[in-house]
Amino acid sequence: MIDLRGVRCGYGAREVLRGLDCRFAAGEFVSIAGPNGAGKSTLLSLIAGLRDGFTGECLVAEKPLASWSRREFARIVSFVPQSVRIEFPFTARQVVLMGRAPHTGWAGESPDDATHADDAMQRTDSLEFARRDFRSLSGGEKQRVLLAAAVAQAGRILVLDEPATFLDIEHQRLIYRLLRDLAASGVLVLAATHDLNLAAAYSSRVLLLKEGVIAGDGAPATVFSAQLLQDVFHVPAVIEQRDGRTWVRHVD
Amino acid sequence: MWIRIAISFIAMLAAIALAPLIGSSALSIGDVLNKDPVATSIFWEVRAPRVLLSAIAGGGLAVAGLLFQALLRDALATPYTLGISSGSSLGAVMAICFGWGAVWPFALAGGIAALFVVLGIAQKARRMSSFTLLLAGVTVNSMAMAFILFLQSATTMGQSLTVVRWLMGSIEVVDARALALLAAVVIPLTALLLWRAADWNLLAVGEDWAAARGVSVERTQLIGYLAGSVLTASITTLTGPIGFVGLIVPHALRLWLGADHRVLLPCSLFGGAAFLVACDAIARVMMAPADVPVGVVTALAGGPFFIWLLRSRQP
Secondary structure, eight states: OEEEEEEEEEETTEEEEEEEEEEEOTTOEEEEEOSTTSSHHHHHHHHTTOOOOEEEEEEETTEEGGGSOHHHHHHHEEEEOSOOOOOSOOBHHHHHHGGGGGGOOTTOOOHHHHHHHHHHHHHTTOGGGTTSBGGGSOHHHHHHHHHHHHHHHTOSEEEEESTTTTOOHHHHHHHHHHHHHHHHTTOEEEEEOSOHHHHHHHOSEEEEEETTEEEEEEOHHHHOOHHHHHHHHOOOEEEEEETTEEEEEEOO | OHHHHHHHHHHHHHHHHHGGGOSSSOOOHHHHHTTOHHHHHIIIIIIHHHHHHHHHHHHHHHHHHHHHHHHTTOTTOOTTTTSHHHHHHHHHHHHHHTTOSOSHHHHHHHHHHHHHHHHHHHHHSSSOOHHHHHHHHHHHHHHHHHHHHHHHHHSOHHHHHHHHHHHHOOOOOOOHHHHHHHHHHHHHHHHHHHHTHHHHHHHHHOHHHHHTTTOOHHHHHHHHHHHHHHHHHHHHHHHOOOOSHHHHHHHHHHHHHOSOHHHHHHHHHHHHHHHHHHHHHHHHHHTTTSOOOHHHHHHHHHHHHHHHHHHHOOO
């Protein structure tokens, strides 16, 4: 679904992505991890079509990024920013309904759009504050609403920038299960995260970035090693395989 | 949704129907219908054009204010934030001080010149970011005001008073052709903006937010800024920069209706019309028989509202 070839991208003279080659297929749940400034957000916003001025090739559904029309692209790729600051009194439900914009004509939302929105809010446990002013929600509630907007958008590719940062553990679990279910239904999920155990528990693949290049790529059980974590994060860590899962524990 | 639009439409109709009867000399609807010559002439030649100009100008300014607030993602933006009206004012003041005759062609030229200066500055930046536009607008505003003050200090007392009156913004009697021209600008532009209302919702949240939901951000922003600027310039040309309409009306309506531009936009058009028609009626009777510039009335109503808004603004 996504094919990156020799992608380089930067801000002015500073190069953030320094030559990435990788492919992502439908149904994968890829966690993207790495230290601050490794290029996670830049990579995700590039894939979401929000950055111009990169070199190399980025094919999305076999087509180069530049050849997509904005509206067609928004029908297959949904992007969830880490947070948004809204100045105006939109309700949570109105924010979710905005996810339907690429499917909606000028006449407004159809009953089908409303169904998608309600269903997405149900799945992210945000239905109870549907009518509240988005600005009055807590960080975690806002994050669930933003995710609901992306789920309502119903794309085949879901790109998320640290979707669990502000969530309590109950909702981290809920959201990561939702992402896993979406991947199981054929959606390609790409999520940046700092929580390596969350990544290991739910995602099918982990991509580790370090200074704009790929430092590790593969299933959680194979990609995490004490040596690699030392190299990438400069942290001594112990990797354990327990209950059929990979656990990362950093040690003092 | 439709009920609320209908309510604001009825408010506008009521204001337009009642306002012509209010003024320094009272009119009764009976005299007008009985074709009393004095009443008929006041009604049709003085009051009706003023009321219609107030309605079109108020509606257009409220729509432009709403649009600039969404595009700049700043609830305190007004139709004048980009400096378009300062350009109009500079043109008008030059025409007054140098005795060039009709003021409006120079006001219009000044507004268009300011638009090109602002867009020129913004285009130099990589993207047309709202921050650059805001700064460009502030710069154009203060430069134009500096020129205006300079001209005003160098001119005669009588011309200086005309300048002050222009800068306050006032509704004067205009001929039917000017009214028709203004309506021909305001109504189609508002229709265009209404057609793209969902895009203003998305852009009011953020540029990346809109882009990720299918909006061609730069083209849509350019359409919005051009439409808003043409609205502002053409209205200011006839009335001068009437303050606060473009700020108060969208705000008050947002408190009542929420932030959805598909509802806010038509309601701002009708609500702005009703508001300015009412303010102009007050301006006619406030110090009758003297005529207070309507900008004084909107400022007296708007100033306290603005302070309240600043204090209650979300952190």
